Amino acid sequence: MTFTINFCLLSWIVLATAMELLMVVVVIGQQLFPPASHLTSQIFPEFIDTLKPENETFYYRFFILSAFAMQLGALAILHRRLEEKSLTPSLKFRATAEALWLFFLVSVAFKIIVYQPRYQLALHGFVFLLIGCFLHKIFFHRCQIVLREARNFIEREANASALRTLLTVGSFLWIAAIIIIVNPQAVVARFFIGEQFHHNDSFIMGPVWVVASGLIPNWDVISQYGFGFPYIIERLVQWRGGVSYESVLSVMVTMTMLYYIGWFWLLRRWLNSIALALAVLTLGIKWQMFHPGVYPFVFTYGSTTPVRFIMDIFFFACLYRHLVTGKQYWFWVIGIIAGIQAWYLTSEGVYLTLAWWFYAGWLFIESVLANGWFQLKPWRYLVLAFMMPFVSAFILFFVSAKQAVFQPMFWANMQEFSRYFFSGFGVMPMTTNLTDREFGAALMGFLFPMVYVATIIVASILIYQKIVSRVALMAVILAVYGLGFYYYYVTRSTLTSYLVGSLPFAWIIGFWLKCLGQQWSKQWRRRIYLILLTGACYALLTTHLFIAYPNILNWSHNPCTDPLVAMPLKNGQPYFNHLFRDTPQGFKFNINVLGQANDGLQSEKDFSSDEALIEFYHQASDFHEDVALIQKYSSPGQRVPLVSSFEIRILMDAHRRPYFYYFPLIISRPMTMRSLAKTSIYTIDQLKKTTDTLEQDRPPYVFMEKIFMVRPLPDYFYQEYTSFLLLTDYILKHYEPMEGAQYLVVLKRKENV
Amino acid sequence: MLIIKEIDQADRLLLRNICWLTWLAIAESLQLTILVIVVSQFILIKTPTFIQHLFPANLNDVRPERGILFYQIFVAVALLIAAVLIGIRYQRLRIDQISPSLKSFVLVVTSGLVSQLFAAFKWITSPALAWPKILFYFALVATIGCQIFLPELKAALSKAVQLWKASSFVQKQVIKLGMEIVFLLGLGFALFGLDMNKVLARDFAVDQFYHFDGFIMSSTWAWLQGCVPNVDVISQYSLLLPVIIGSIAKWMGGLSYLHVDEILMAMTGIYLLLAYTFMRSWLKNRLIAVFGILLFVKWNFFHWGVTPIIWMLPGVIPVRYIFDVAVLWLIFKDLKTPALLYRGSAALLCGLAMAYMVDTGLYLTAAFGAYVGLNIFLYWSSKDRLRRLIEAAVLLILAIGIWWIVWYSLVGPWIFIKTFWSNVTEHIALFLNGWGALPIYDGLKERNFFAFVMGLVIPIVYVATAMVTASMVFLKKAHQKWLLTTVMALYGLLIYHYFIIRSAVSSYYVVCLPFVFILCFWINEFIPTLKGKLRLRIQVALVGWAVVALFSNQLFVYYPNIFNLAGYDWKPEIQFYRQEFQFQKDAALIQKFSKPGEAAPLISSFETQILIDANRKPFFYYFPLITSRFMSAQLIGGTYVHTRARMIKTLNQLETAKPAYVFVEKRLFNHTLPERFYQYFQTVSLLMDYLHNQYTSYEEGQYLVALKRR
Incomplete structure (x- = not known):
């Protein structure tokens, strides 16, 4: 047996070293002897694509021969000692080291290839690792001593307290370093040029400006995702100096950071292990913030960030306190928080409410099992618990929306988009990933609910059998909450969208690892948790989306424009202006609003640095002439009918309220484009609501982009831009142009029309 | 904080029981959800009223579905079943193990579910196929049926097992042989029971006989017309193959695409039979041999590199390296009972292989040379070292001599003229200079991760196998027969040059036979380390997996054999071929x-x-x-x-x-x-x-x- 173990370890070391040596040869070979062929001048051009000179045959043979030679050499030296037990530990150590080096090298080599054409950073990493790998071989014994001493230092009980403090402080710093954005202006500039604020305008900027200008969401103006969050964000933004894209972004980032710090604090207490808590938290951050569905940057889609479900940290923190202390008031606070989340953002409020009801139901059953069915108190508590989220939410609605809450229209507006969604609008079937042949994503997508259901069942029994303490109930409630959150993926099953709500899943993994860890010795538990932490950090640090994230850990000072880190689209095309780059020529006019014969679309390579990008943003978003026009024809506090791209930005600059219920009305595209724009009006009813408002109010002036006045247009424009053209046709019929500015024109209502 | 108590024996039993019951709850819930999905396919989804008010440009965004309902059913039913099951057994969870009959029930449900999900997966990813629907409904009905009639099913099974146990040794052998013959006939029908019109029509429609002409057809016609290969007319791949094919085709009534296809198929059939019998004799394990041959067929005949049909690309069929199994068999015989006859025959075949096709012949000869060399080193200290060295030299001369004799008989004195040799090496020189080459990471760029990993794993397995087996033999820790595996690994490494130079996605499967042999070798070594019943179960599972993998393969499904699993209508293609050709x-x-x-x-x-x-x-x-x-x-x-x-x-x-x-x-x-x-x-x-x-x-x-x- 000893021989077999030693022989296998030795063979592995030889094989791994041969592979590492091959990597060195490949790196040197590609630099010094790039593949060339004398056939290049001999081949006819029509066949030139078939000619791809390479050195792979040489590398292949080198690998085989070096492996055989090293095996021969190793056996020649060690064959007499292979039966010795004393040889095993040193071989084991070396084999593990080789396995680790090889893993890192292969993983980085893999990244070099899949990161194409942005592989430079991975290449640097590869060379660095390769040097490290061979230095480690040379100074193997010294490294062994250092590692052993480090291990002893970590495992010494006397150091435990100091290390725990260090790790805790380090964890907070780590979370902050991951999430905090160094240059918010550059990021906003990228929002502007990347997707013209599209997602954040509809999710957050529109509703926040509505609230800031004194209007009521979903009564005066739509707030598609929920009611309360614009109030909170607006309040926080005001503390930071007023509503602007930069301040809203900063608030979102801060909320996200605090959310994760909160969860770290909670997980650390719940799981009673800093390393495990930080490992699952890092995994959670990697999944939630850096999955392909949020390319290129999670805050581009504010609705996929923890801002959406921020109350859950308070919910679970209170739940934890209730489970630990058993104090009644924590119980009621949980219900209140569920209600607050429902007020804040409807869908996640519903999921937290479900989780709350489940918990209340659990306690009710516990109570009746202990005291019988005919005690009044449990029933009273059950009814109260059922009511609690409704009551707390309603109070908040009343405080913020006042009398509107008693109007059926308000509640109809609240449900408008969820009604569309449940009727199949914007829905993707769960088989999408399979038909797109994204099998990994599909499998993970199906795995989530199974794990949740299994957790509810198994953890419940473990609690009842007293194998785990009652605090494990948090895993059950997390699973219920996770099942609710999973609706997001059930209805809109695109690629990795299940990862948007993946945090409960990550926390549950932490729970099961903790349960599993109890079966190991303390020493091994600590080691495994540290390995898991390292693995999670490695996974995070090598994710391309993380490398591109503009935080303090970014390798570049210009993360938004530097090709070293900034990601292009999957097909290699530039990300900037990607939504409009492929607009068909048939839908374009000869010149744009400035009289230029091009669209003025920039791409990443047009900017030498993030500062240049910011400079461009300031220039391109300078609407002062148009703002002055609006201010000239409207008074402060007035609702201004504006039909234009970047309407939120313009209205904010002009300090005017939005007029239309569907706000933003226009899906922004660059102002310099030679094309029309689309609207956020999807149905005839929505269009009617918009034109009816104009018909009833008869505002004397309407502001509109100049280029929107181009008429007549071919019929096929009406197929593509139906709602936009019907709306602008109405305006052009009832209004006439009066005065123009840079991009906008003011139209005055015609008499007797 | 979370406190977990020390787990004792009773807790372990409880945990095991909970896991079984939880899985049963989830599996039954999945089963019911699948049933509901099936039934709901027959009930139309009511068109939402708001659609009538939607602008035409947004209509594509509307996809009414019942995903939420199915999801809710799954969750609710799973929790309900779990509550009922655990409620019933709650008092006994720590005391009794769940009964074997319940375990069988769980296994039946799981197997049925796996079949249904597999069929559903194929149905979703390849909607044009006919068989996944049939398999899905069959698996659904069978799973439900098995759950209802589980006791009867178990009784029937145990009766069959008893009957098997009661039969005599001879009866058992006859039954096994019968099953083997049925398997071979079935595989033969599946691979070669083809409608040749379909094969030719497809080759014409997709490739216009491009590869067929370049590989064999044109050079064979030239030879039949009296041209000297590589002197009058190029014969890019082989000198001998056109002669063999031409002679047989002439005997069959003349050269035609049909006849050449039939000859190639016959040669391939013989090769497969030889490979199977070799594996059976070498490994002494019928099931592993069956697994090996199925795996080889699946990989070699039905990988993406040979889309849509392997017979369109005769350069990648086993005819390319037809002599290798015979040489390996002779080495195996020689390792069992060393005899010059075996070594001499192997050298002769190597010579023929070189004359037949230079690259694969050279690889085979090098592998045989490695065998001879290893044998010399193994007995380096023995007295007959000199005899062995001389014998090795003679064997090498014999192989090269045969090669030259065959070529001389084909081209005559041209063999001594430089032009002939520059013609012979013309295409090899092009290839070695990058003509038609592809980088090994080509698949990775297109995100074919599995193909890329396989492409790297295969040579690493070869190197590791060669290192381990040779070392073990030299250290006298393994029987000398292991040298055969070393030779196979070396041969695999040599023939793998095909993929190293032209690393098209999955083209490593073209030369995968040594890999299959080695895989089977290690499985065969591993299986005896398992406990009694598990050995047979794993082997049966491997065979079952290989059968399913083969029959569900997209290319196999469209393969124009008697099964016609895709239900594809070939008539237009055949008609087009007849008209155009x-x-x-x-x-x-x-x-x-x-x-x-x-x-x-x-x-x-x-x-x-x-x-x-x-x-x-x-x-x-x-x-x-x-x-x-x-x-x-x-x-x-x-x-x-x-x-x-x-x-x-x-x-x-x-x-x-x-x-x-x-x-x-x-x-x-x-x-x-x-x-x-x-x-x-x-x-x-x-x-x-x-x-x-x-x-x-x-x-x-x-x-x-x-x-x-x-």
């Missing part, structure tokens, strides 16, 4: 302006078939000269004149021989296609320019025009 009029034109036995200078798509129809010898050294495209299409496929040297050689042939008539495709000569074609295909333009200068149009056939020298 008719060249009698053009063959008559050639016959009119050339004499029998005369070389006819033909520059046209499908030149091989036209010359066969006209019964004329090819004129050009590069034959085929033109990459075929459908005659009725407005396309050009280019030429085989890849280099300037080839162009000079071709034009020199015309200039030296000055043939009175040249036959050329009208669409090439008359310049009737858009100008971009002639600009892109410079080689075509150069040839046509020459013809326009030296020849004039004389008479037209259907697709060809006869040109007369000015």
Whole structure:
């Protein structure tokens, strides 16, 4: 047996070293002897694509021969000692080291290839690792001593307290370093040029400006995702100096950071292990913030960030306190928080409410099992618990929306988009990933609910059998909450969208690892948790989306424009202006609003640095002439009918309220484009609501982009831009142009029309 | 904080029981959800009213579905079943193990679910296929049926097991043999029970016989017409193969695509049978041999690199390396009972292999040489070292001698002339200089991760196997027979050059037989370390997996065998082939302006078939000269004149021989296609320019025009 173990370890070391040596040869070979062929001048051009000179045959043979030679050499030296037990530990150590080096090298080599054409950073990493790998071989014994001493230092009980403090402080710093954005202006500039604020305008900027200008969401103006969050964000933004894209972004980032710090604090207490808590938290951050569905940057889609479900940290923190202390008031606070989340953002409020009801139901059953069915108190508590989220939410609605809450229209507006969604609008079937042949994503997508259901069942029994303490109930409630959150993926099953709500899943993994860890010795538990932490950090640090994230850990000072880190689209095309780059020529006019014969679309390579990008943003978003026009024809506090791209930005600059219920009305595209724009009006009813408002109010002036006045247009424009053209046709019929500015024109209502 | 108590024996039992019951709850819930999904397919989803108010441009965003309902059913039912199951058994969870009958029930449900999910997966990812639907419904009904009639099913099974146990040794052997024959016949029917019209039609429709002509057809026709291979006409892949195929085809009634396909299939069939019997005899394990041959068939015949049908690409079928199994068998025999006869026969076959196809022959000879060398080193300290060295030299001379004798018999004194050798090595030189090469990470760029990993794993397994087995034999820790595995690994490494140079996705499966052998070897070594019943179960599972993997493979499903699993309608394709592949009029034109036995200078798509129809010898050294495209299409496929040297050689042939008539495709000569074609295909333009200068149009056939020298 000893021989077999030693022989296998030795063979592995030889094989791994041969592979590492091959990597060195490949790196040197590609630099010094790039593949060339004398056939290049001999081949006819029509066949030139078939000619791809390479050195792979040489590398292949080198690998085989070096492996055989090293095996021969190793056996020649060690064959007499292979039966010795004393040889095993040193071989084991070396084999593990080789396995680790090889893993890192292969993983980085893999990244070099899949990161194409942005592989430079991975290449640097590869060379660095390769040097490290061979230095480690040379100074193997010294490294062994250092590692052993480090291990002893970590495992010494006397150091435990100091290390725990260090790790805790380090964890907070780590979370902050991951999430905090160094240059918010550059990021906003990228929002502007990347997707013209599209997602954040509809999710957050529109509703926040509505609230800031004194209007009521979903009564005066739509707030598609929920009611309360614009109030909170607006309040926080005001503390930071007023509503602007930069301040809203900063608030979102801060909320996200605090959310994760909160969860770290909670997980650390719940799981009673800093390393495990930080490992699952890092995994959670990697999944939630850096999955392909949020390319290129999670805050581009504010609705996929923890801002959406921020109350859950308070919910679970209170739940934890209730489970630990058993104090009644924590119980009621949980219900209140569920209600607050429902007020804040409807869908996640519903999921937290479900989780709350489940918990209340659990306690009710516990109570009746202990005291019988005919005690009044449990029933009273059950009814109260059922009511609690409704009551707390309603109070908040009343405080913020006042009398509107008693109007059926308000509640109809609240449900408008969820009604569309449940009727199949914007829905993707769960088989999408399979038909797109994204099998990994599909499998993970199906795995989530199974794990949740299994957790509810198994953890419940473990609690009842007293194998785990009652605090494990948090895993059950997390699973219920996770099942609710999973609706997001059930209805809109695109690629990795299940990862948007993946945090409960990550926390549950932490729970099961903790349960599993109890079966190991303390020493091994600590080691495994540290390995898991390292693995999670490695996974995070090598994710391309993380490398591109503009935080303090970014390798570049210009993360938004530097090709070293900034990601292009999957097909290699530039990300900037990607939504409009492929607009068909048939839908374009000869010149744009400035009289230029091009669209003025920039791409990443047009900017030498993030500062240049910011400079461009300031220039391109300078609407002062148009703002002055609006201010000239409207008074402060007035609702201004504006039909234009970047309407939120313009209205904010002009300090005017939005007029239309569907706000933003226009899906922004660059102002310099030679094309029309689309609207956020999807149905005839929505269009009617918009034109009816104009018909009833008869505002004397309407502001509109100049280029929107181009008429007549071919019929096929009406197929593509139906709602936009019907709306602008109405305006052009009832209004006439009066005065123009840079991009906008003011139209005055015609008499007797 | 979370506190978990120390787990004792009773807790472990509880945990095991909970896991079984939880899985049962989830599985039953999944089963019910699947049933609900199936039923709901027959109930139309009511169109939401708001759709009528939606603008047409947004209609594509509406996809009404019942996903939420199904999801809710799954969750609710799983929790309900779990509550009921655990409620019933709650008191006994710590005391009793759940009964074996419940375990069987869980296994039945799980197997049924796996089958249903697998069929559903195939149904979703390949909606055009007919079989996944059938399998899905069958699995659904079978799973439900098995759950209801589980006791009866178990009784029947145990009766069958008892009957098996009660049968005598001879009866058992007869049954096993019968099953083996049934398996081989079944596999034979699946692979070779083909409708040849479909095979030819597909080859024509997809490839226009491009690979077929280049690999075998043209060189065989040239040889049958008396041309010397690689002297008069190129024979890119092999000198001997055209002779073998040509001779058999002549005996069958003449050269045709049909006959050549049939010969190649017969050769492949024999090869597979040999590989199977070799594995059976080597590993002494029927099931592993069955697994191995199924795996090889699945990988080699039905991987993406041979889309849509392997017979379209004769260069990648086992005919390419047909002698290897025989040589390995001889080495195996020699390892069992060392005899010069075996080694000599192996050397002879190696010589034949080199004469047959240079690259694979050299690899095989090198592997055999490694075997001889390892044997010498193994007995280095013995007295007969010198005899062994001399014997090795003789064997090497024998192999090379056979190669040269065979070639001499084919080309005569040309074998001593430099031109012949430069012709033989012409294509190899191109290949080694990067012609047709692809980087090994090519698949990775296209995100074919599995293919890429497999491409790397295979040589690592070979190297590791060679290292381990050889070392173990030399350290006297393993039987000398393990050297066969070393030789296989070395042969695998050598033949793997095919993939290293041309790393197209999954093309490593073309040369995967040594890998299959090695995989089977390690499995066979691993299985005896398992406990009694588990051994058989794992082997059966492996065979089962291989069968399912083969039968569910997309290419196999569309394979034109008797099963026709895809339910594909082949008629239009066959009709198209019959209509398009008719060249009698053009063959008559050639016959009119050339004499029998005369070389006819033909520059046209499908030149091989036209010359066969006209019964004329090819004129050009590069034959085929033109990459075929459908005659009725407005396309050009280019030429085989890849280099300037080839162009000079071709034009020199015309200039030296000055043939009175040249036959050329009208669409090439008359310049009737858009100008971009002639600009892109410079080689075509150069040839046509020459013809326009030296020849004039004389008479037209259907697709060809006869040109007369000015």
